[in-house]
Amino acid sequence: MLKKSLLTVFILSVTIIGLLVGSSIYTLYSKKRLTVDPKLREISGIEFDKFNRLWAINDSGDEPKLYRLNEDGSIAKEILVTNAKNIDWEDMTQNKFGHFFLGDFGNNKNDRKWLTIYKIENPIDIKGDTTEAEIIKFTYPEMDGSPIQPDQRNFDLEAFVALGRHLYLFTKNRTEPFDGITKVYKVGDHAANFDAQLIDSFQTCTTMEKLCWITSAALSPDRTKLVLLDSTSIWLFENFQGDKFFSGDVSRIDLGIVTQKEAITFYDDNTIVFTDEEFKGIGGNAYVIKLDEVEKKVIRKVPKANQ
Template sequence: MLKKTILITTTIIFLVVAAFIGTSIYTLYSKKEISVDPKLKEISGIEFDKQQRLWAINDGGNEPKLYRLNKDGSIAKEILVENAKNIDWEDMTQNKFGHFFLGDFGNNKNDRRWLTIYKIENPIDIKTDTTQAEIIKFTYPEMDGTPIKPNNRNFDLEAFVALGRHLYLFTKNRTEPFDGITKVYKVGDHAANFKAELIDSFKTCTTLEKLCWITSAALSPDRKKLILLDSTSIWLFENFEGDKFFSGDVSKIDLGIVTQKEAVTFFDDNTIVFTDEEFKGIGGNAYFIKLDEAKKEIIRKKPTSEKVHP
């Protein structure tokens, strides 16, 4: 009788786990639109130009190139940034003029003192297969040259956006123990050496770093929505004031099964596109989400000011 009870319990647990995994797989792959060219199997940043064509970059160790994709995911054009190196390219964004910014600021070991952002002209205006970049350098004032302690390893970076005349950088948390906080730093958007200014922070989760550390960011074209990407979710921030991104409404969109999701952007104000890297035959795709159709978990509503009556 005991053996039969154990068998039934084991079977039920197996079925529940299988159903959960199946649901998670469906949640992700129901959003798949295209498979990305295998040359971009380490895709780490994406952006649409003003003609709504998709561009992408590869992670560190690859060529310092931008790739324009066809609608079927194949490569239509490659542009070499002649004066750039791809030490650890981790994200891509653009300003309102269509200038692209390429973030060479991956810092896995928290030991890179000076990090680089390459600013190039609007890719629509690049008629050849090469271009030159303005070079933006920055450092964190908190990194004083001494080894970073495990509980302060929050100087890795894989996400940024452009707003006004500044770039906003969202750290990828590698603290031990993991505290789930992404810090927001600000630097200028032009060629110079900057000390990054810490302006805010936000906690995702404290369960497991690989589930909720931040790997990409994007602002909607109307600059009214910010999204942050992790391995399982998109964090959506709305109704914020200026660059106080975390001051408004916060919600979360479940993306299903864990894959190496490394890049996110907006196609329009209502459509999000994200990609994952290919690993052992899994991933390597682009996925589309309509915000007005997505199931959102409300994390926090914007505080309402109460009038004080005399």
């Protein structure tokens, strides 16, 4: 009798786990729109140009190039940034004028003292297949030259947005023990050497770093919504004031199974596109969600009187 009970419990457990995994897979892949060209297997940043065509960049190891994608995910055009290097390109964003910014600021070991952002014109204004960038350099004042202690390893970076005349940088937390805090730094959007100014922070989770460290960011075209991407979620921030992104309402959108999600952008004020890197045959896709259709878990709702 005991053996039958144990077998029943085992079968029920396996069934429940299978249903949960299946549900998580469906949650992600029901949003899939295309498979990205294999040349972009480490896609790390995406952005739409003024003609609403999707551009992408690769992570470290590739040439300093932008790639325009066709609607089927194949590559339509490549643009080489002639005065750039791709040490660790991690995100791409644009300002209200349409300038693209390419973030060469990956800092896995927290040992890069000076980091780089390349500013170029909107790709529709680039006539050939090469361009030259304006170069923005920045450093963290907190990195004073002494070794970074494990509990202070929060100088890696994979996410940024442009607002006004500034760029806002969201760190990828690598602290040990993991505290789940992404810090927000601010630098100018023009060629100069900047000390990044720490202005805010937000805690995602404290469980496993690979589940909730921040890998990309985007602002809606009307600049009223901010999204931060991690391996399982989109964090949505609304009704904030100025550049106090975390001062308003906060929601979380579940993206299902864990994949290496590395890039996110807005197509319009209601439509979000995000991608994941290909790893052992999993990922390498672009996905689409509509904010007015997707389920959102409210994390914090600020009373209107306080907004």
